[in-house]
Amino acid sequence: MMEFFNRLFPRNKSKNVAKERLKLVLMGDRGVSPEVLEKIKGEIIGVLSKYIEIEDNELDFKIANTENEDGTAIVPALVANIPIRRIKK
Amino acid sequence: MAEVIVVTSGKGGVGKTTTTSNIGAALSSMGKKVVLVDTDIGLRNLDLVMGLENRVVFNLVDVIEGSCKLQSALVKDKRFENLYLLPAAQTKDKDAINEEQMKKLCEELKSDFDYIILDCPAGIEQGFKNAVAGADRAIVVTTPEVSAVRDADKIIGMLTAHGVTEYKLLVNRVRVDMVKRGDMIGLEDIIDILGIKLIGVVPDDENIIISTNRGEPAVLNEKSKPAEAYKNVAKRIMGIDVPLMDLEEKGGIFSAIKRIFGK
Numbered sequence: 001m002m003e004f005f006n007r008l009f010p011r012n013k014s015k016n017v018a019k020e021r022l023k024l025v026l027m028g029d030r031g032v033s034p035e036v037l038e039k040i041k042g043e044i045i046g047v048l049s050k051y052i053e054i055e056d057n058e059l060d061f062k063i064a065n066t067e068n069e070d071g072t073a074i075v076p077a078l079v080a081n082i083p084i085r086r087i088k089k
Numbered sequence: 090m091a092e093v094i095v096v097t098s099g100k101g102g103v104g105k106t107t108t109t110s111n112i113g114a115a116l117s118s119m120g121k122k123v124v125l126v127d128t129d130i131g132l133r134n135l136d137l138v139m140g141l142e143n144r145v146v147f148n149l150v151d152v153i154e155g156s157c158k159l160q161s162a163l164v165k166d167k168r169f170e171n172l173y174l175l176p177a178a179q180t181k182d183k184d185a186i187n188e189e190q191m192k193k194l195c196e197e198l199k200s201d202f203d204y205i206i207l208d209c210p211a212g213i214e215q216g217f218k219n220a221v222a223g224a225d226r227a228i229v230v231t232t233p234e235v236s237a238v239r240d241a242d243k244i245i246g247m248l249t250a251h252g253v254t255e256y257k258l259l260v261n262r263v264r265v266d267m268v269k270r271g272d273m274i275g276l277e278d279i280i281d282i283l284g285i286k287l288i289g290v291v292p293d294d295e296n297i298i299i300s301t302n303r304g305e306p307a308v309l310n311e312k313s314k315p316a317e318a319y320k321n322v323a324k325r326i327m328g329i330d331v332p333l334m335d336l337e338e339k340g341g342i343f344s345a346i347k348r349i350f351g352k
Contacts, residue, residue, distance in 0.1 A: 013270075013271030013272065014271065014272045015268070015271050015272060015273055015274050015275065015278070016271070018234075018235050018274050019274060019278050019282070021235060022235050022238055022239060022274075022282055023282060025235075025239060026239065026242050026282065029239065029242060029243060030242070030246070
């Protein structure tokens with residue numbers, strides 16, 4: 001019975017959970033460290049600031065687990081929430 | 090032509106010492122002259138795993154400090170034609186030697202042996218740095234567990250940083266039944282995650298514990314799966330192309346029937 005369920009819901013298999021967790025943790029280990037993330041953030045803000053004014057205090061910038069498009073796997077994604085104060089003319 | 094190979098992993102308990110002892114025994118049984126160096130100073134174990142613990146007189150630190158000759162510290166394994174052990178010191182610590190001294194020792198051993206295999210301590214501190222200093226290439230040992238794979242990834246990065254650019258992966262303690270069930274990370278996944286080439290796969294097998302209990306390398310037990318796996322690794326080290334072995338259990342009624350009817 002468990003086998004049957006596992007086949008229906010392959011994501012529940014513990015090896016897939018292990019794989020996804022490993023991929024995420026290794027990304028942090030390999031260099032998308034808080035410092036690197038801070039650098040990426042700074043550079044992106046730099047580019048955006050040429051065209052829009054940004055609400056600096058409410059910036060949210062992180063790497064998070066997200067479902068991929070067809071919902072079959074959890075993948076790491078760069079999630080940025082950048083509130084706009086106004087568009088520059 | 091002599092080569093220095095370091096067996097490393099980052100994480101402890103994944104089978105570095107067992108791997109070192111078996112690869113050494115396998116290479117020696119194929120006619121190579123081999124010395125195994127236990128670089129785990131303070132936590133000496135390779136002698137015990139190989140069953141040579143009662144014959145240790147001098148050790149690695151004695152040789153490096155010059156208090157004995159290299160030849161007198163080498164313990165010959167009488168079961169194999171050309172297999173020697175250079176034991177670690179048990180009462181010193183990792184800082185008793187440095188990278189330059191290890192490099193020099195490796196160079197000295199190269200003139201006498203075909204293969205110098207270094208059993209690296211767990212961790213990423215001085216002991217690791219000493220062990221990789223004189224190495225030409227590395228075997229990174231891991232098991233299909235998240236912690237071991239993560240540490241292997243870290244070690245791969247550190248090898249490159251320390252100038253060892255040739256390294257291959259050995260996946261130890263694989264349980265085919267669990268992989269099939271979906272409860273153990275498979276070989277392809279580990280290779281995919283770590284992005285390095287494979288040198289061998291060793292199945293989880295109770296014969297390893299039994300051999301270690303007796304102080305005999307598992308390769309002496311001709312019929313065991315790990316023996317076959319380690320011999321394959323030895324052949325690949327020698328540059329012989331051998332396909333990955335079938336890890337499936339040969340025993341059991343079902344497979345017996347399959348064999349009889351030719352599948």
